[in-house]
Amino acid sequence: MVSDTDPVVNADPVVIVGAGLAGLSCARELTRRGCRILLLDAAAEVGGRVRTRKVDGFRIDAGFQVLQLAYPEAQQQLDYAALKLQKFQPGALIRTQGRFVEMADPWRRPQAAFSTLFNGIGTLADRLRLGRLRADVMRGTVDQLLQADDMPLGDFLRQHCHFSEDFICRFLQPWFAGVFLEPDLQTSSTFFRFLFRMFASGDVAVPALGMQEIPKQLAIGINPAEIRLSTVVERVSSDHVILAGGERISAAAVVLAVDGSAAAQLAGEDVCPATGRGTVCLQFAAETAPVRQPVLLLNGDGPEAGPVNNVCVMSNVAADYAPRDQALISVSTCGIPEQDAASLESAVRTQLQQWFGDTVGQWNLLAADRIRFALPLQPAGMLKNLAGFRLSANGVYCCGDSFSSGSIHGAMQSGRLAAEALALTLG
Numbered sequence: 001m002v003s004d005t006d007p008v009v010n011a012d013p014v015v016i017v018g019a020g021l022a023g024l025s026c027a028r029e030l031t032r033r034g035c036r037i038l039l040l041d042a043a044a045e046v047g048g049r050v051r052t053r054k055v056d057g058f059r060i061d062a063g064f065q066v067l068q069l070a071y072p073e074a075q076q077q078l079d080y081a082a083l084k085l086q087k088f089q090p091g092a093l094i095r096t097q098g099r100f101v102e103m104a105d106p107w108r109r110p111q112a113a114f115s116t117l118f119n120g121i122g123t124l125a126d127r128l129r130l131g132r133l134r135a136d137v138m139r140g141t142v143d144q145l146l147q148a149d150d151m152p153l154g155d156f157l158r159q160h161c162h163f164s165e166d167f168i169c170r171f172l173q174p175w176f177a178g179v180f181l182e183p184d185l186q187t188s189s190t191f192f193r194f195l196f197r198m199f200a201s202g203d204v205a206v207p208a209l210g211m212q213e214i215p216k217q218l219a220i221g222i223n224p225a226e227i228r229l230s231t232v233v234e235r236v237s238s239d240h241v242i243l244a245g246g247e248r249i250s251a252a253a254v255v256l257a258v259d260g261s262a263a264a265q266l267a268g269e270d271v272c273p274a275t276g277r278g279t280v281c282l283q284f285a286a287e288t289a290p291v292r293q294p295v296l297l298l299n300g301d302g303p304e305a306g307p308v309n310n311v312c313v314m315s316n317v318a319a320d321y322a323p324r325d326q327a328l329i330s331v332s333t334c335g336i337p338e339q340d341a342a343s344l345e346s347a348v349r350t351q352l353q354q355w356f357g358d359t360v361g362q363w364n365l366l367a368a369d370r371i372r373f374a375l376p377l378q379p380a381g382m383l384k385n386l387a388g389f390r391l392s393a394n395g396v397y398c399c400g401d402s403f404s405s406g407s408i409h410g411a412m413q414s415g416r417l418a419a420e421a422l423a424l425t426l427g
């Protein structure tokens, strides 16, 4: 009998297209099982959407991204100590009606419980409802949580949890619109409940040297000779891939670990939705940080107040994100605003001048990344239909966050599950 840990002996490699978190997790798991692989990616570095580049000595992540330390898959696959994780202060500062108020998690930051209770957002009953929701999502296993009834998040918060409109609009909406990159709260309530549990049960952090340290760590488990970067794949089938330029590579099996829009194109059938949610992330250098705390700042006054959804002084969280005596400020929108780059920058500065004063005019723009496909669509009912990976009609294994959930956890889990299924088939 073949066990799922016996080495797999394959003459042709398993070709994995995409060296994001899903492709890396898949490659690592197959390597661990003794399987020959070849990991291809169009980009010059591993990481996919989780990338960090250096600009004038600042570490610029590709969009505002964080790691929830409670993610079960990250706990299983990553060496947290080696990442030298730098933690955020739990909760957020909300900019509303001309001032900042703190919304802290009283379980994880009890010293801020009193100010949170009387911060003027929502009612006392909302605090009790939040406590009930917290208890509810912490009950049972994560798998049980994912089986719960699903509905659009807005309906869940209003009709199921009965939060007040004020509490939703000034706190829950800006927070989760920023997480899901969609302002209308149409995302699956089940996915929300999973993430709420993650926020409630662990810290949020970034690696000291940038988010790309995560995929780089995953790549350590793969033979460098089995990774080919700057290699665009044009066509795939169950036993070969064709590269741009025409080269044909034979494969024992093929895994597509690309984002939803590339998967829809390469798989040759509707394996997943081709569209996703986007964001623009502007990163500024400043002589002085506008706030001292390593905390997320949220726009609690809605889109009428301007395009900014959230702000974070990244160098307050991880000092190595900026050169000494400088601050790195990350500013994100929810969705892609229609303005061109110059008008968007101007609107962002105008809005943030109201938050931090005229000093914003002296901030130096380091980067403005328009990320069209940041997250897959994640409507209600989605999780029940996703097995983590999919075998397409032409025999290609498809994985990635579009087949799991739009998160670091989802991408890594998806890659591992595809590898386990494939190893059993090959074995």
Ligand SMILES: Cc1cc2nc3c(=O)[nH]c(=O)nc-3n(C[C@H](O)[C@H](O)[C@H](O)COP(=O)(O)OP(=O)(O)OC[C@H]3O[C@@H](n4cnc5c(N)ncnc54)[C@H](O)[C@@H]3O)c2cc1C
Residues within 6 Å of the ligand: 017, 018, 019, 020, 021, 022, 023, 040, 041, 042, 043, 047, 048, 049, 050, 062, 063, 064, 065, 066, 067, 068, 231, 232, 233, 234, 257, 258, 259, 262, 279, 371, 373, 374, 375, 399, 400, 401, 402, 405, 406, 407, 408, 409, 410, 411
């Ligand atoms: C701005 C932003 C913020 C986010 N915030 C968070 C967060 O805070 N917490 C969280 O958990 N998740 C967050 N995410 C989501 C998380 O980053 C993704 O879910 C995850 O990285 C997806 O990994 P993946 O491997 O599925 O896909 P990808 O990272 O997209 O990897 C796909 C790879 O396929 C390659 N590829 C595509 N087409 C081809 C081709 N034809 N030939 C060769 N290679 C190809 C690409 O170059 C890419 O490297 C965020 C994402 C973004 C963009």
